[in-house]
Amino acid sequence: MIQDLPRIASALSRAVLWGALWDACRDARLPAERYVDLVLRSVLPEASLAAVSNALGQAATAIDSYAPVPVRAGLHDTWQSGVRDLLYAAPAGSDHQLSLARSFAGAAEPGWAADLLAGWLAGEQIPEGLLIDTDFRWSVVANLARLGRLDEADIEAELARDSSITGAEQAAGARAARPDPRAKADAWRLAVEEDSIPNGTQGWICLRFWQRGQDDLLEPYIDRYFAAAEDISAGRGVWATKGTALRKNVLRNLFPWPADQEDFLERLDRWLAGAEINSSTRRVILERRDDTVRALACQRAAATQETVAGRG
Numbered sequence: 001m002i003q004d005l006p007r008i009a010s011a012l013s014r015a016v017l018w019g020a021l022w023d024a025c026r027d028a029r030l031p032a033e034r035y036v037d038l039v040l041r042s043v044l045p046e047a048s049l050a051a052v053s054n055a056l057g058q059a060a061t062a063i064d065s066y067a068p069v070p071v072r073a074g075l076h077d078t079w080q081s082g083v084r085d086l087l088y089a090a091p092a093g094s095d096h097q098l099s100l101a102r103s104f105a106g107a108a109e110p111g112w113a114a115d116l117l118a119g120w121l122a123g124e125q126i127p128e129g130l131l132i133d134t135d136f137r138w139s140v141v142a143n144l145a146r147l148g149r150l151d152e153a154d155i156e157a158e159l160a161r162d163s164s165i166t167g168a169e170q171a172a173g174a175r176a177a178r179p180d181p182r183a184k185a186d187a188w189r190l191a192v193e194e195d196s197i198p199n200g201t202q203g204w205i206c207l208r209f210w211q212r213g214q215d216d217l218l219e220p221y222i223d224r225y226f227a228a229a230e231d232i233s234a235g236r237g238v239w240a241t242k243g244t245a246l247r248k249n250v251l252r253n254l255f256p257w258p259a260d261q262e263d264f265l266e267r268l269d270r271w272l273a274g275a276e277i278n279s280s281t282r283r284v285i286l287e288r289r290d291d292t293v294r295a296l297a298c299q300r301a302a303a304t305q306e307t308v309a310g311r312g
Contacts, residue, residue: 005038006045018051022058025066026294028301032062033075040082049095056083056103064212065291066298069259080107084116092129101130105143109213114147134162138170145174146211152183165200172197173204179214188221192228192250195238199245206253215258222256222264226271229285233277251281255288261299265292 008014021038024030039059043052063075083104090097108117119125120132121140132140141158144150150158152175159171176187190197191205210218232239232247239247258264268289272282 006042011048014046015048015051018055022055025058025062026298028066028294028298031302031305032067032298033071033302035059035062036075036079036082040079040086043100044086044089044096049099052096053099056099060103060106062298065257065295066302068299068303071302072259076107076109080104080109080113083107084113088127090127092127093131094129097127097130098136101127102136102139105139108143108147110147114144114149117144117147118149134167138162138167138174142170142174142177142208146177146179146208148179150174150178152178165198169198169200169204172201173208176205177208177211179211179217181217184209184217184221188224191254192224193238195242199243199249202246203249203253206249209254210257212259215260218256218258221254222258222267225254225256226275228254229281230275230277233281247281248284251284252288255285257292261292261296265289265296268292 005014005017008017021030021035025032025035036059039055043055046052046055059079063072063079067075083100087097087100087104090100104113105117108114116125117140121137121144123132126132138158141150141155145155155171155174158174159167161167162170172187172190175183176191178184187205187209191202191209197205209221228250231237232250256264256268268285272285272289275282277285
C-alpha cells in the first residue's frame with residue numbers, strides 16, 4: 001500500500017494514508033529514513049498542494065529530530081539531492097515547484113546546494129518558471145545566512161530592497177540565523193533581555209535562532225534559556241511588563257534543540273527538578289520536553305532496527 005500511494009485515485013484516501021504514515025514516523029514505528037524515501041518518491045505526483053507542503057516539512061523534521069545522529073549527514077545529502085531533482089522536474093511555474101524550492105532552501109547544506117542558493121539570489125541557475133518574489137527571496141536569504149554565506153552588510157542590502165515591516169522582521173530573523181557569536185548575542189539580547197523591538201520581529205528572531213549545525217556556538221544558550229525561563233516565571237527585569245505572546249515566543253521557540261538530545265534531556269530534567277517556575281511556564285516547557293522525548297524514542301528505535309539488520 002505504501003508504495004502505491006501516488007496511484008490511489010481518491011484524494012481523501014491519500015490524505016488519510018499520508019497522515020497515518022506521519023503518525024507512524026512520529027510514533028517510532030516507521031524510521032525517518034523510510035519516511036524520507038517515501039516522500040521523495042511520492043510528492044511529485046501528489047495532486048494536493050497541502051499534502052505536498054506538509055510531507056516536505058514533515059520529512060525535514062524527521063531528519064533533524066527522528067533520525068539517529070550518526071545517519072543524519074548521509075540523510076541530509078540524500079534529501080537535498082532528492083528535493084533538488086524533484087524541483088527541476090516539477091512543472092515550470094507551478095505551486096509544486098515553489099513548494100519544492102522552499103523545501104530545497106531549507107534542506108541546503110554547505111557546498112553545492114549553498115552555491116546553488118547563492119546563484120538564485122544573484123539571478124543565476126534559477127529553475128525555469130520559478131518566481132523569486134519578495135517572500136521567497138527572504139527564505140533564501142535566511143537559509144544563506146544560516147549557512148554563513150551572508151553577513152550583516154548583505155542582510156542590510158536585502159532590507160534596502162524591502163524596507164517594509166515584513167522586511168524588517170525577516171532581516172532580524174536572518175541575522176539571528178547566522179553562525180556568528182556576535183549575531184547570536186545580539187539576537188538573544190533583542191529577544192530576551194530588552195524590550196525595544198516589535199512583537200513580530202521578536203517572534204522571527206526566536207524562530208530563526210536555533211539552527212542545525214551550530215551546536216558548539218549555541219551550547220552556552222542552554223543554560224541561558226533556563227535562566228530566561230526563571231526570569232519569565234518570576235516577572236523579573238523586562239519580563240515584568242512584556243506580554244504573553246513574547247513570553248511564549250521565548251519559551252517555545254528558543255527551547256534548545258541540539259543534536260545530542262540525550263545529554264540535553266538529562267540537563268533539562270536536572271534543572272526542572274529544582275527550578276522554581278510557575279505552572280504556566282512549566283507547562284510550555286514540559287510540552288517541548290515531550291517533543292524531545294518523542295524524538296529520542298524515534299532515534300533509539302531506528303538505531304535498534306539498524307543494529308538488528310546489521311546482525312542479520
